[in-house]
Amino acid sequence: MRKFAKIVKKPPGPNARRVVNMAEKYVSPSISRFYPLVVESAHGSLVRDVDGNQYIDFASGIAVLSTGSTHKEVVDAIKTQAEKFIHFSYTDFYYENLVKLASELTRITPGKFEKMVYFGNSGAEAIEAALKLSRVHTRRVLFLAHTGAFHGRTMGALSLTASKPIQRKGAFPMLPEVVHFPFPYCYRCPWKQTYPECDYYCIDYFKEQFLDKYVPAEDVAAYFFEPLQGEGGYVVPPPQYFKKMEFLREYGILFVADEIQTGMCRTGKFFAVEHFGIEPDIIAIAKGIASGMPLSAIVAKSDIMKSWKPGQHASTFGANPVAVQAALATLEVIKKEKLLQNAKKMGELAMKVLNEFKSRYEIVGDVRGYGLFIGVEIVKNKKTKERGINETNEIIVKCFERGLVLISAGLNTLRIIPPLNITKEELVEGLDILEGVLAEVNKKST
Numbered sequence: 001m002r003k004f005a006k007i008v009k010k011p012p013g014p015n016a017r018r019v020v021n022m023a024e025k026y027v028s029p030s031i032s033r034f035y036p037l038v039v040e041s042a043h044g045s046l047v048r049d050v051d052g053n054q055y056i057d058f059a060s061g062i063a064v065l066s067t068g069s070t071h072k073e074v075v076d077a078i079k080t081q082a083e084k085f086i087h088f089s090y091t092d093f094y095y096e097n098l099v100k101l102a103s104e105l106t107r108i109t110p111g112k113f114e115k116m117v118y119f120g121n122s123g124a125e126a127i128e129a130a131l132k133l134s135r136v137h138t139r140r141v142l143f144l145a146h147t148g149a150f151h152g153r154t155m156g157a158l159s160l161t162a163s164k165p166i167q168r169k170g171a172f173p174m175l176p177e178v179v180h181f182p183f184p185y186c187y188r189c190p191w192k193q194t195y196p197e198c199d200y201y202c203i204d205y206f207k208e209q210f211l212d213k214y215v216p217a218e219d220v221a222a223y224f225f226e227p228l229q230g231e232g233g234y235v236v237p238p239p240q241y242f243k244k245m246e247f248l249r250e251y252g253i254l255f256v257a258d259e260i261q262t263g264m265c266r267t268g269k270f271f272a273v274e275h276f277g278i279e280p281d282i283i284a285i286a287k288g289i290a291s292g293m294p295l296s297a298i299v300a301k302s303d304i305m306k307s308w309k310p311g312q313h314a315s316t317f318g319a320n321p322v323a324v325q326a327a328l329a330t331l332e333v334i335k336k337e338k339l340l341q342n343a344k345k346m347g348e349l350a351m352k353v354l355n356e357f358k359s360r361y362e363i364v365g366d367v368r369g370y371g372l373f374i375g376v377e378i379v380k381n382k383k384t385k386e387r388g389i390n391e392t393n394e395i396i397v398k399c400f401e402r403g404l405v406l407i408s409a410g411l412n413t414l415r416i417i418p419p420l421n422i423t424k425e426e427l428v429e430g431l432d433i434l435e436g437v438l439a440e441v442n443k444k445s446t
Helices: 014-026 072-084 096-108 123-138 155-160 201-211 241-251 321-336 339-360 389-401 424-445
Strands: 039-043 046-049 054-057 115-120 142-146 178-181 220-225 254-258 282-285 296-301 364-370 373-378 407-409 413-416
Touching (some): 096 115, 096 296, 115 123, 123 220, 142 155, 339 364, 339 373, 389 407
Parallel strands (some): 142 178, 142 220, 220 254
Antiparallel strands (some): 039 046, 115 296, 373 413
């Protein structure tokens, strides 16, 4: 008998269907969804829908709910600030909590150099700011980015994004100065190499086929990268990849780390770049920074940030005081409840169990990740590694029907991204639901 996941009406129930029908009439069709979950309330790692069903949350609002849903201290912080003042635009005025948050972000981000912070509202807005700042500082026009990357859907960010054609369809022309090159996806190596025998051939290929052939490095403003690819399939690069890419610094190219999904302790470190021993010039932060309130930031070396002149860039709703207070509360909860440690501990447990699934089921091709940022790649079979796209979709829907909120990344990878404060009991029950579905789909598919 399930303790946390409780299905009283097979979803979608009548109330959910009513809301879904209204959404189809009034809400933009550009919004895609995995299944008809209509949320009524959520607390911690548990979600209740409008028909009384309860689910274990393995999605966290796409890695946003770092402290879980409606954490009391975050909610109290929001209420307290809302009663003081809700908005006063930091583009023209000052308020104390944003200065305090900026100071905290300069402290927790990698690098002992002096830093400054720019605030926005969303991940895409942070990337747009980083693009503009990189050009202003370097006075160069080119950018480097990876295939498989997801940096957002606004026009500048979209120019960097290269994970799914539908995201770019009909939007051309974009920034023509972005050069994409392959990400080191070892499970599906584009060069048919095997790590570690390959000796980082991907780096050699990049040097020889891009920099030596048609990309003048002296004209490149910045290299944008996700330390672990998100929407591209939760892809983990080999351990020395980014250290080896630091040869780009010799050309004055800035390193811009997109930590929008991987930051705020998600990977068992405050920022995923810490796993790879590098210190970016600019870090983009959003999602988990404020436990669900809209807020983003870029943290940059002070000499880079000072390239901007007053009025050169701003955001009316950036650093909204209520969102800022939620972020300060989030940092306090992370510290007090040791969520970084819990992400690491629960992540190790999840990886152990998921790797057991890998050895048990033919459709589980690869398991990869750090902390509570884990991808489970579904395939037709392990030998051919043919992508199990239909199987992935079936797994996600069946998990939903049994009380587990799960989403995918890329074409055929399951994301395991529960709140950082998920309990062992909740995690184990969620994984148990997942295994039941995997066993069923595996039996049918093999």
